Amino acid sequence: MPVIAPMPAARPAQLPSQRGGAEETVAAGTTVDHLTETYRAHYRSLLGLAALLLDDTASCEDVVQEAFIRVHSARNRVREPEKTLAYLRQTVVNLSRSALRRRILGLKLLSKPMPDMASAEEGAYDRLERDALIKAMKGLQRRQREVLVLRYFADMTEAQVAETLGVSLGSVKAYGSRGIAALRVVMEAQT
Template structure:
């Protein structure tokens, strides 16, 4: 009696998706049901794998979810459903590496503070002092404010201030001394 080799089992060319009952069909490969079962059975182990590679839970969860999404979108290429878990593991490892690379690059690109740079507390204190000074300056008479701004902020000499404002040198000295006295009083009262 002649031996007849059995015909290989024909794989279905199209498998309907039970997920939404629509006409969506999938070529031969990993089915959505198989991927869902794999998700339920191996999510925790894949999360543990990601935790060994990454340091925070949120990143681990993101990596595992992204791995399932990528394998789901490429499920037609996974010919052997038994290899789905292997693809998922490799995807988790690759995505973890990418996450670490992005972190390292981000750390390299961060600007480093200068060693003599003021701390945040000092910066906040300086800002409060500036705000108080501006408020006190607004409370001065117009000529006193003009003289002080030109003399101390624009770094002009008394003669240059007198020429700019069109007043005498004595007036510049008088407005300046009265303005400083008024500023001291205002700054001392706000402190």
């Protein structure tokens, strides 16, 4: 059986700013170690700050994480390391405001539901009524059906219907009233 040599111990990876020593500051800025300690010590308090400004935990955690990422990215510009917590707090507040603005804008852009939207049952009932009406319309005389369709479905005036069909205004009124009476009889018989 072959003997397997043990793997050499891996050297711990060092962050670029740690190579010269853990206490080295990067261009007179905040060290990664200082930011890590700030994270450990103040994460919960920053999360609480975000919770006061936002309403859900996931957004609060996202905001605090993003604040640490931004301060970490800008750590070279932090001249006084003791102000790191103040920068983090301000970043949390600003990011929370931005999150609220995005939500408000998103709510404004959402399509608003139709206030009179029918339920599925009402839609099925309406379809049955419409099918019964179409069937009843097919049973009318041709002129009665034409007058009713043009007057009520095409939303034409009586004068426009008379002109379209080439009949007098009195004929349109007569065909319309007789057609409605015939429809009423058929629809009441179906219920």
